[in-house]
Structure formats: structure tokens, C-alpha cells
Amino acid sequence: MSILRRIGADYTPGRGTTFTVWAPEAEKVEVLLQNADKKKITLQREAFGYWTALAEDAGPGTRYMYTLNEEKDRPDPASQFQPDGVHKASAVVDHTRFNWTDKNWKGLPLKQLIIYELHVGTFTEEGTFESIIQQLPELKDLGITAIELMPVAQFPGNRNWGYDGVYPFAAQNSYGGPEGLKKLVNACHEQEIAVVLDVVYNHMGPEGNYLNDYGPYFTQKYNTPWGSALNFDDAHSDHVRNFFFQNALMWLRDFHIDALRLDAVHAIYDTGAKHFLQELREHVTQLEQQENRPFILTAETDLSDVRLVNPVDKGGYGLDAQWFDDYHHVIHTLLTGEREGYYEDYGKPEQLKKALEHTFVYNGLYSEHRKKTLGTDATDNPARQFIVCSQNHDQVGNRMLGERLTELLSFEMLKAVAGLVLLSPYVPMLFMGEEYGEENPFLYFVSHTDKDLVEAVRKGRKEEFAYFASKGEAPDPQSEETFNRSKLQRSYTSNEKQNQLREFYKQLIQLRRTAPALAKPDKPYMEVNLEEEQLVLHLIHKGKEPALYCLFNLSNQTQETALLNTTVSGDWKLVLNSADAAWGGAGADIAESLKAGSTFTLPPASVLILQKQK
Known part of the structure; x- marks a missing residue:
């Protein structure tokens, strides 16, 4: 296991802030403090291209930029707060100030999780971390034991799913920044609700991404669906790996996050002797020993590969669980009749039985959609290693019109689907609003400031859904109306049918937790x-x-x-x-x-x- 190097702005009360940045190709690096006297400090070069300096007068909230080779002023790649967005100065954060009240909280094991996936910006009208706190009693009443936050790393503008983040260490400013996130986590723990955070280690968003100005964070060896792959196994990759290991540890240690959901790990390309995910697990295990509490690592993948969750001594990476898409696909195709795209591999009744008894439907079988053999056998892997759902942000939001199952199935069938998820042997996950049959869609939305990028996104969505032209046009992802249409109505308090559905979910969850x-x-x-x-x-x-x-x-x-x-x-x-x-x-x-x-x-x-x- 590699020795890690702290990066970013590390504030120590009574001492000041130590600034550390990795810029191996730079000839000179300075930190420009945007305080009263606009002080500029030259950083000292250390081994492997790290630069560091102590600023005694840089306290919490101090804005700063790095100047590279006296030419480019750039925010900190490891910034922990971008108060004015992705293009402006970073700000120093003090992690010693927050008054945590969760010292007796030790988390929950996987087998006890009833996960509720939510998007911070659309879960409440205000769209902030603190506004979620007001809804926690309702989630607890429902029986939820964990919320899963879609990515909160700083993205451009104030409307985004979160997968366009460009500052992995910085909690989104429009959501309430690091202070707001801590308040939410603390409040969740007071309600005995765990917090899962979705993190993206397979790509970076396009706008505000200044990593190339600092060093070889990306490699041309591979491509992802979202652009160049992050450099986890090429020259200088040790320090890119360090960047993301430190990121994971920060969320768990400094924000008291209970679990990380690792986005699309099949796009984390690493052919080195020790895969990035295995080493991440080792560093998190070491943190568990230091903090005397467990942390859960889950992964999203579409490869049906038990290597992710198998222990290292069995050739695995040792993660705790992975999303199990087959179960969703089988349910969706059987009940909606849809067979387009990747759904063409599903829709056979016997696949439901196989998914329950053996987990992966494609466990070494030929996939007609992918034109290749897919998957490994997960029969002997415990059910707690797999997270299932009937809806999630991808399966709803990547539809052209963002329709939920509410629009696709009868009211009675919605209850049967709830039973399939909550009565399965796997770890169940709900998507926000599903429990009462939310009727608003969950659409794809962005708020980029680069006009060319906005047009590219619009064009891409139109081309993606050209096949569905008969259903109308894809909603404009840049439009604020698209974002507002995706907000929950919470209409179950005035809608009898919706309230009955929510009560049914509540009864199923109670049974799941007590039977x-x-x-x-x-x-x-x-x-x-x-x-x-x-x-x-x-x-x-x-x-x-x-x-x-x-x-x-x-x-x-x-x-x-x-x-x-x-x-x-x-x-x-x-x-x-x-x-x-x-x-x-x-x-x-x-x-x-x-x-x-x-x-x-x-x-x-x-x-x-x-x-x-x-």
C-alpha cells in the first residue's frame, strides 16, 4: 500500500494554512492570497513534483489561487470549497470548527440498509443540504436507514446531476458547501440514518476542469464515454491515485460519511499490479482502524463481475457491495414490455428466477446487445453484496422524458414492484419519490456557462433520442424549467392514492426490518x-x-x-x-x-x- 501525501489547503488553528499542490511540470508555483494585502507566496518544490508553503495569516475562509509559472491563475485542484463557482478562487476550510454530536454513531451494516437515493437540488424546493434535514423525520417514519446523495462535488452553475463535477473535494456551493453537508450528515446520524455519498473517480466534467494545467491527471491510453480517462496506471499515476485516495478518505474522515458509492467503476482503467479499487479498499480499512468504525464501499458496474466484491485472497478487490442492474432490467422489461437498447437482453420470465437464485443473469452467457459473452457466477456470493432497485437516477433520468414507473405501470403493479425490491434477499434501494408514486419526471439538466458546451449537450441529447422523435423533443437540459419540473411535489399528503402507496411501502419496510x-x-x-x-x-x-x-x-x-x-x-x-x-x-x-x-x-x-x- 502506497504512502499518501496530504494535498490542498490544510488549516491548523494557531499555525495557519499549509498549501500543497502537485504540479510536476511547473517551473514555479505561487499561492495568491486574496486577502486585504493580496499576498503572494512562492511554494517550495519537493520530491515528485509537489509544491508546498505555510501561510500563517491564511485562516478559514481565505480565498486563494495558484499561479503557475507566473502565467496562469488557477483554483486549487483539491479545493474544499469554491464559494463563487468553478472558475473563481478556492477557499480555506477549517474542519476543526464543526460541533459534531455523533460520537456514539458507529454506522450500520449492509444487511440493515434501506437506501433512499436522492438528488439534493430536486429533493426539496430549496435544493440545499440543510433543507433535507427538515425531511428526515418523514424518511425515518417511512423506515429508511440510509440516504444516498447523488454527487455533490462542485460543478458549474447550480443545476446538474453532479456527474460533471470538477472539484472532487469541494461540496457544491449552491447546496450549502462543506458546512451545509456536515450539518446534514450530523442530523442524519442523530436520526440513526446512514449517509452514502456518490463519488466519481472515472472522469471529470468539462467546464472548470483545470487539471491539465497542473499535470498528467489524464491518460491517452484509454477513452471513456465522457472523454479522456483518468491516469491510474500510466507515468506519474501514483500521484493521481493519491489525489483520489485522499478524496475518499476526506469524505469519510472529515465529513463523517458512512459509505461511498463509486460511480461506473468499469470506466476506471487500471492494468497495474494492484488495481486502484483494491488499494482504495486498503486505505479505507486503515482509516477504519484509526477511527474505530466501519466504512462501506459500494460500486456501480455493468460488467456482472464478482471480482469487485470478492476478497483479495480470492483475486478480488474487497469492496463491500455493488449495484445489481440485472434485477432492475428483468423487472422493468417483464412489466413494461420495453425491449429497446440494453433491454433487448432481458424480458424472459425465467430470468427473474435466475436473478433471485443466482444473482447475475449474464454469468458467462452471450449478450445479444453487447455481441459478446458477459459476466461471472455470483451464486455463492452473499446477497448483502448486491444492491437492487426498480428505479434510480440513471434508469429514470436517462429516458428522453424522464418518466418514472408511475407513468408506465398501474397503481396495483407499483405495489407488486415494491414487494419485488423490498422482499428480495438483496439490499434494497428506493429512488426519491418512488414510495408514493411521484408524478413529476426526473429529467437530465445542466447549467453550463460555456455557450458552445451548452449547444453540444443539447445536440447530443437530440441525437441520442432521435429514434423517439414520435414522442416529441427531448427537454432542453440547460433550461431552468427542466430542472424545476424534476423537483418532488410531495403530493401524497393531499392525494389519497399516493398516501396509500406510501403506507404500503412503509408496511413492507417494517416487515423487512422486523420479520x-x-x-x-x-x-x-x-x-x-x-x-x-x-x-x-x-x-x-x-x-x-x-x-x-x-x-x-x-x-x-x-x-x-x-x-x-x-x-x-x-x-x-x-x-x-x-x-x-x-x-x-x-x-x-x-x-x-x-x-x-x-x-x-x-x-x-x-x-x-x-x-x-x-
Whole structure:
């Protein structure tokens, strides 16, 4: 494991601020303090192209820029605050000032996470970190145990998904900056809610990206869908790796973040002896020992590769969990009938059974969409290593019109889908607003200031969705209206149907958190049977007594079915029926107690949950 070098503006009370920047090709580096006397200090060159200097009169809030070779004034690549946006001066941050009240908080294990993904700018009307605090009681009431923030690293303007960030260390100024983020994390921990932060280590955004002025942060060896790849294995890569290792450690240590979600790790290219992700895990493990608390690393990938989550002694990178897209794709295609793009590999009923029993659907199979064999076998990997959802920012927001499942499925089917996610053995994740059937879309939006870049983005979106011209034009991503249309309405307080759906989610989450059979759900402790023609799924959790029998009708017709003669003997008691009037259903005449082999009628688009009677 490499020895790390601190970078950025490191403030120490009573001593001042030490400025350190990596600029291996520079001949001279100065820091220009934008205080009263506009003081300029020359940094001293150290080994491997690092430059450093102590400024005793640079305190918290001091604005500064680096001057490279007496020619270019640039913000700090490791800036922890950009109060005036991506093109202006950086500001010194004091991490010793904040009054943390979470000293007894030690985080939550993966098996206890009910994750709620949200976008800071559209989750509330104000679009700030602090405004989320007001909503935490509602999330806690719902049963959420972790929020996952889409990226908050400083991006241009004040409207962006976050994946165009160019200052990985700086919490977005329009959201409330580092102080606002700390307040949110502290408040979450007071409510016993963990915080997952989405971080982007596979590319940098285009506007305000000055890294090339400092050094070889990028490599021409590889390309990503978003431009040049970050340099994790080429010449000088040790110091690029250091930059991102330090970034991860900062969020966990200084902001008390509980977990990181690593964006699109299949685009982190590294053919070195020790992959970036493996070494990141090692540095985080060392921090765990120092802080005496665990930190969780999860990853997004589309490669269906267990190497991410396998331990190092099995050739893996040792991450804790990864997003499991197959489960989403199977559910989406079966229920919406959509088969375009990457969905063409899905839509077969038997894939749902396979996803539950073996995890990856493509586990060494040929993918028609990719025209190659894809995936590894995850059958023996524990279910807690995989995060599932029916909606997320990508699967909703990358649609031309940003439609949620609310627009694509019936009200009754929305409840069945909730059951598929929350009653699976995997770690469940909801997308903001899903729990009550939010009707506003979640669209793609930006607020770039570079006119040419704005036009390029607009053109790219139009070309991407040219096939869907019959549905109209893609909304203008630069328009403030597009952003405002994506904000949650929270209309469930005045909409009976939406409130019933939210109460149904709440009941499912409560069951997930309290039922003994779901305390440690896993593939070896389940029985799965699928009536493929009828689309009736039998899912039995039997890890601990009393066992749970989850029965889904995923068709839009009533279906005759019978309880299976399972390895769990005895009678079954009905504990939840999505067709009940309490959940906005039409009602269904199903006996309160059922025996194995008994036949009955399942309402269309429904889920029943039965518990073994003693």
C-alpha cells in the first residue's frame, strides 16, 4: 500500500494554512492570497513534483489561487470549497470548527440498509443540504436507514446531476458547501440514518476542469464515454491515485460519511499490479482502524463481475457491495414490455428466477446487445453484496422524458414492484419519490456557462433520442424549467392514492426490518418457484422461523395458483395483501389461513405475504 501525501489547503488553528499542490511540470508555483494585502507566496518544490508553503495569516475562509509559472491563475485542484463557482478562487476550510454530536454513531451494516437515493437540488424546493434535514423525520417514519446523495462535488452553475463535477473535494456551493453537508450528515446520524455519498473517480466534467494545467491527471491510453480517462496506471499515476485516495478518505474522515458509492467503476482503467479499487479498499480499512468504525464501499458496474466484491485472497478487490442492474432490467422489461437498447437482453420470465437464485443473469452467457459473452457466477456470493432497485437516477433520468414507473405501470403493479425490491434477499434501494408514486419526471439538466458546451449537450441529447422523435423533443437540459419540473411535489399528503402507496411501502419496510425470516435474507435460505406462463412468483424466506411466503402475480389478469408443498411444513397465515382496500386496492377474498396445496385466486398485479403459523 502506497504512502499518501496530504494535498490542498490544510488549516491548523494557531499555525495557519499549509498549501500543497502537485504540479510536476511547473517551473514555479505561487499561492495568491486574496486577502486585504493580496499576498503572494512562492511554494517550495519537493520530491515528485509537489509544491508546498505555510501561510500563517491564511485562516478559514481565505480565498486563494495558484499561479503557475507566473502565467496562469488557477483554483486549487483539491479545493474544499469554491464559494463563487468553478472558475473563481478556492477557499480555506477549517474542519476543526464543526460541533459534531455523533460520537456514539458507529454506522450500520449492509444487511440493515434501506437506501433512499436522492438528488439534493430536486429533493426539496430549496435544493440545499440543510433543507433535507427538515425531511428526515418523514424518511425515518417511512423506515429508511440510509440516504444516498447523488454527487455533490462542485460543478458549474447550480443545476446538474453532479456527474460533471470538477472539484472532487469541494461540496457544491449552491447546496450549502462543506458546512451545509456536515450539518446534514450530523442530523442524519442523530436520526440513526446512514449517509452514502456518490463519488466519481472515472472522469471529470468539462467546464472548470483545470487539471491539465497542473499535470498528467489524464491518460491517452484509454477513452471513456465522457472523454479522456483518468491516469491510474500510466507515468506519474501514483500521484493521481493519491489525489483520489485522499478524496475518499476526506469524505469519510472529515465529513463523517458512512459509505461511498463509486460511480461506473468499469470506466476506471487500471492494468497495474494492484488495481486502484483494491488499494482504495486498503486505505479505507486503515482509516477504519484509526477511527474505530466501519466504512462501506459500494460500486456501480455493468460488467456482472464478482471480482469487485470478492476478497483479495480470492483475486478480488474487497469492496463491500455493488449495484445489481440485472434485477432492475428483468423487472422493468417483464412489466413494461420495453425491449429497446440494453433491454433487448432481458424480458424472459425465467430470468427473474435466475436473478433471485443466482444473482447475475449474464454469468458467462452471450449478450445479444453487447455481441459478446458477459459476466461471472455470483451464486455463492452473499446477497448483502448486491444492491437492487426498480428505479434510480440513471434508469429514470436517462429516458428522453424522464418518466418514472408511475407513468408506465398501474397503481396495483407499483405495489407488486415494491414487494419485488423490498422482499428480495438483496439490499434494497428506493429512488426519491418512488414510495408514493411521484408524478413529476426526473429529467437530465445542466447549467453550463460555456455557450458552445451548452449547444453540444443539447445536440447530443437530440441525437441520442432521435429514434423517439414520435414522442416529441427531448427537454432542453440547460433550461431552468427542466430542472424545476424534476423537483418532488410531495403530493401524497393531499392525494389519497399516493398516501396509500406510501403506507404500503412503509408496511413492507417494517416487515423487512422486523420479520425474523428477513433478518439475514440470503439465497441459500430461499425457495423460488415461477409459473412462467402465468407470471406467478413464489418466494419463500426460511432462514429463521417463522418463514415468510411471498406470492406475486406479475400479470394483469387474475391467476389461479396453489401454495407449494415446501420444505417448510404447516399452515400459513395471511399478513399482507396488496389488493386490500387499505392499500387502495379493490379488495380480494383470500382466507386468513391457508394450507400447503390449497388453491385460490390471485388478484391481478398483486403481492401476498403469508407467515408460517406456529
